[in-house]
Amino acid sequence: MSDRVVVIGGGPGGIEAARQVADLGLPAVLVEQRERLGGTPIFANYAALTPYFANAEEAMDAMIAELAQRGRAEVRTSTTVTGLSGEAGAFTVELSTGERLDAGAVIVATGFDHFDPGRERQIYNYYQYPDVLALQDLEAQLKEHKVVVPSTGRPPASICWVQCVGSRDRNIGNEWCSKVCCGIASKQAIEVRKLSPETRAYIFYIDMRMYGYWETQLYWPAQEQYHVQYIKGIITEVLERGDRLIVRGEDTTMGRPMEVPMDMVILSVGMEPSAGTKAMSDVLGIERNRHGFIEVINPPLDTVTTSRRGIFACGAALGPADLEDTISSAGAAAGKAVALVRRDNLAVA
Amino acid sequence: MPIGGQKQPPVVRELASAVLDGVELSAEWNRQFETRVIEDYDSSPLFELAALTEAESIEWCYGCGRCVPVCPVDVVGEYGPRKVHRKLQTGINLLDDPDLWLCTTCGNCLRVCPKQVDMIKIMPAAREAAMAQGKEVPAELQGVFESTFKYGNALGQSPRKRPAWTKGAGVPVRDLTKEPGRVEYLLYVEDYWAYHPRGNDAAQAFARIMHRLGIDYGILGHEEKTLGDSQRLAGEKGLFEMLMEQVVETLDRFEFGAIVTPDPHGFNALAKIYPKYGHEFNVLHYTQLLAPRIGELEFTTPLDMRVTFHDPCYLGRHNGEYDAPRQILEALPGLELVEMMRCRENGYCCGGGGGGMWLDGHTVNHTSERLSERRVREAAETGANVLAVCCPYEVSRFEDGVKSTGLDGQLKVRDLAELVDQALGGPGAVS
Numbered sequence: 025m026s027d028r029v030v031v032i033g034g035g036p037g038g039i040e041a042a043r044q045v046a047d048l049g050l051p052a053v054l055v056e057q058r059e060r061l062g063g064t065p066i067f068a069n070y071a072a073l074t075p076y077f078a079n080a081e082e083a084m085d086a087m088i089a090e091l092a093q094r095g096r097a098e099v100r101t102s103t104t105v106t107g108l109s110g111e112a113g114a115f116t117v118e119l120s121t122g123e124r125l126d127a128g129a130v131i132v133a134t135g136f137d138h139f140d141p142g143r144e145r146q147i148y149n150y151y152q153y154p155d156v157l158a159l160q161d162l163e164a165q166l167k168e169h170k171v172v173v174p175s176t177g178r179p180p181a182s183i184c185w186v187q188c189v190g191s192r193d194r195n196i197g198n199e200w201c202s203k204v205c206c207g208i209a210s211k212q213a214i215e216v217r218k219l220s221p222e223t224r225a226y227i228f229y230i231d232m233r234m235y236g237y238w239e240t241q242l243y244w245p246a247q248e249q250y251h252v253q254y255i256k257g258i259i260t261e262v263l264e265r266g267d268r269l270i271v272r273g274e275d276t277t278m279g280r281p282m283e284v285p286m287d288m289v290i291l292s293v294g295m296e297p298s299a300g301t302k303a304m305s306d307v308l309g310i311e312r313n314r315h316g317f318i319e320v321i322n323p324p325l326d327t328v329t330t331s332r333r334g335i336f337a338c339g340a341a342l343g344p345a346d347l348e349d350t351i352s353s354a355g356a357a358a359g360k361a362v363a364l365v366r367r368d369n370l371a372v373a
Numbered sequence: 374m375p376i377g378g379q380k381q382p383p384v385v386r387e388l389a390s391a392v393l394d395g396v397e398l399s400a401e402w403n404r405q406f407e408t409r410v411i412e413d414y415d416s417s418p419l420f421e422l423a424a425l426t427e428a429e430s431i432e433w434c435y436g437c438g439r440c441v442p443v444c445p446v447d448v449v450g451e452y453g454p455r456k457v458h459r460k461l462q463t464g465i466n467l468l469d470d471p472d473l474w475l476c477t478t479c480g481n482c483l484r485v486c487p488k489q490v491d492m493i494k495i496m497p498a499a500r501e502a503a504m505a506q507g508k509e510v511p512a513e514l515q516g517v518f519e520s521t522f523k524y525g526n527a528l529g530q531s532p533r534k535r536p537a538w539t540k541g542a543g544v545p546v547r548d549l550t551k552e553p554g555r556v557e558y559l560l561y562v563e564d565y566w567a568y569h570p571r572g573n574d575a576a577q578a579f580a581r582i583m584h585r586l587g588i589d590y591g592i593l594g595h596e597e598k599t600l601g602d603s604q605r606l607a608g609e610k611g612l613f614e615m616l617m618e619q620v621v622e623t624l625d626r627f628e629f630g631a632i633v634t635p636d637p638h639g640f641n642a643l644a645k646i647y648p649k650y651g652h653e654f655n656v657l658h659y660t661q662l663l664a665p666r667i668g669e670l671e672f673t674t675p676l677d678m679r680v681t682f683h684d685p686c687y688l689g690r691h692n693g694e695y696d697a698p699r700q701i702l703e704a705l706p707g708l709e710l711v712e713m714m715r716c717r718e719n720g721y722c723c724g725g726g727g728g729g730m731w732l733d734g735h736t737v738n739h740t741s742e743r744l745s746e747r748r749v750r751e752a753a754e755t756g757a758n759v760l761a762v763c764c765p766y767e768v769s770r771f772e773d774g775v776k777s778t779g780l781d782g783q784l785k786v787r788d789l790a791e792l793v794d795q796a797l798g799g800p801g802a803v804s
Contacts, residue, residue, distance in 0.1 A: 147718060273441070
């Protein structure tokens with residue numbers, strides 16, 4: 025038997041899960057395939073975290089530093105999990121480095137990938153036009169405290185966000201709402217208006233999905249203080265006329281097609297199961313749901329238990345999730361993992 | 374006191390007519406200026422439509438509106454796929470509504486629809502049901518159905534005249550009813566190349582190109598009948614199936630390697646619909662036959678043209694062929710190809726598909742301008758002096774549009790075959 029908990033994935037969810045396991049008194053090993061911890065907020069160049077506008081790098085560094093203070097939490101970077109044998113309470117986890125770890129439980133925190141707008145059936149011309157960007161591309165600019173049209177290097181006179189790109193779409197096969205993109209677009213619009221007050225900002229949407237407090241944390245301030253224009257009507261295509269981008273969509277309120285010239289277009293791409301989520305579910309032998317995210321077996325009152333006893337999952341490995349959801353489910357996964365290991369050890373004793 | 378306390382039932386505010394900014398508006402229009410009151414919110418027309426075979430996806434619409442800017446009819450009128458759904462929700466029966474006959478089945482809404490609401494299946498099913506229920510069918514369309522039934526072509530022409538175009542080709546065209554025997558390609562001429570004067574021009578040009586390439590081919594002469602794909606999409610599935618039986622029976626009597634046709638609608642029928650009934654043929658659009666061989670032609674006459682190309686909906690979006698026509702155009706000497714803003718997957722419909730070819734009189738009452746007019750204006754905006762097409766419906770549609778928009782003298786409409794033929798030196802150059 026082993027009381028160690030192995031956590032796979034060194035983003036916010038994995039770091040939090042490892043920290044919680046350690047705080048609850050058990051040894052944790054956090055395995056991360058990249059060369060450092062931090063996950064998507066770091067590697068996708070996030071500027072400020074939604075919805076509180078904390079500097080992403082500082083926030084993640086603080087989280088990583090806190091983890092390092094826990095004696096019971098070890099980290100393996102540039103490492104992947106290559107095999108799993110045994111059963112709950114007595115797993116053997118094989119690592120790409122050749123190391124074999126015994127573990128009582130495993131937590132999967134493999135996160136999400138950004139939807140690739142090249143797969144979009146609508147014509148947004150992401151790869152054709154330099155001035156069509158995705159959310160994470162604009163994040164990289166915001167991280168450097170600038171907003172510029174890529175083709176000119178100058179601040180845009182107008183910028184718009186197109187919502188629901190790669191989400192809620194049977195054609196693409198992504199039949200879920202990605203939950204966060206409405207809030208992220210609003211957050212970015214606020215940041216753009218702060219950095220470049222002359223830039224006119226528009227958000228084209230089907231419906232604004234602002235869960236709970238995001239309504240007043242993001243949506244209303246964007247509208248009322250930063251004068252971001254929200255337009256009910258989705259954009260179907262981004263085309264070029266002369267040297268200007270033209271966005272074409274529906275003006276839903278007026279019930280007519282609409283065409284607007286725009287300097288810069290941001291595609292609010294949704295979340296997809298990450299490559300790591302797919303790979304790890306295969307290695308660990310746990311079920312994915314029909315969307316490709318990891319399946320939980322006892323919803324809604326258990327949000328983290330997977331189909332294989334002793335393996336739990338958290339964050340966006342389970343489906344679209346914002347950071348607060350991720351941190352919460354990481355805590356739940358850590359709690360259940362620790363409880364299981366203790367019960368198993370108790371039963372042996 | 375009623376259960377609802379002080380609540381009063383809403384009052385319908387709709388004037389027989391009203392004047393707004395000096396414009397007199399009938400009830401249908403002025404009700405938009407008052408609160409929309411729907412007393413009897415009965416969505417049964419939606420459920421009834423969705424219950425039809427092939428029409429179930431009408432219920433899947435979640436109202437995102439992506440279809441609106443790409444629907445060619447919505448751009449020039451009040452019709453739109455998602456509006457169809459909304460009207461059904463409010464109790465308006467599509468089967469009684471002018472909307473029923475406005476969709477050209479161009480397929481652009483389906484391309485962008487995140488819920489796969491398939492108007493290409495819904496509309497024919499709805500039209501078929503309307504006819505079965507004895508609803509009114511626009512007279513012009515009804516006339517085409519009858520002509521097709523009687524004569525085997527939409528134009529109501531004598532089958533005897535079907536091969537008449539060959540006389541003006543200047544090269545021999547083998548009529549298999551007179552000169553039987555196996556051919557490599559069966560040219561399925563279809564109605565508009567066979568009977569329309571401008572279609573004849575293209576057919577003759579194509580015959581000269583085939584002659585020049587030395588391709589072994591023949592036609593069915595007076596035995597050819599339309600494949601009737603647009604009649605099917607206009608709601609006459611029965612007529613289509615009857616034609617298909619006759620066509621298959623005819624084709625069985627001839628020996629050929631593959632079918633080549635200029636008509637994307639006929640191509641669609643043979644490539645996608647016939648196989649569903651168990652009839653498999655090798656079929657090529659004429660651009661697909663020419664494109665790989667275009668290098669074999671020795672062009673003598675630089676065209677000195679700026680050309681823009683219109684993608685036929687049933688070649689492009691419905692069957693995925695965008696490159697063959699462009700390969701041909703790019704091979705022509707002196708020709709500069711410029712693209713319209715809406716091209717390829719996003720090509721704008723000429724208005725002729727799905728029966729639209731025979732519904733202009735109906736459509737004109739519900740749109741601000743013809744789709745073909747909108748399209749030729751877009752073509753002219755590119756600075757092109759030639760609009761190149763490769764669907765037999767389009768030459769006549771666009772030439773009418775050029776005249777009515779005042780672009781006469783500025784923009785010419787040419788079939789791809791005519792352009793190739795011209796670069797080869799034209800009719801006079803044929804040996």
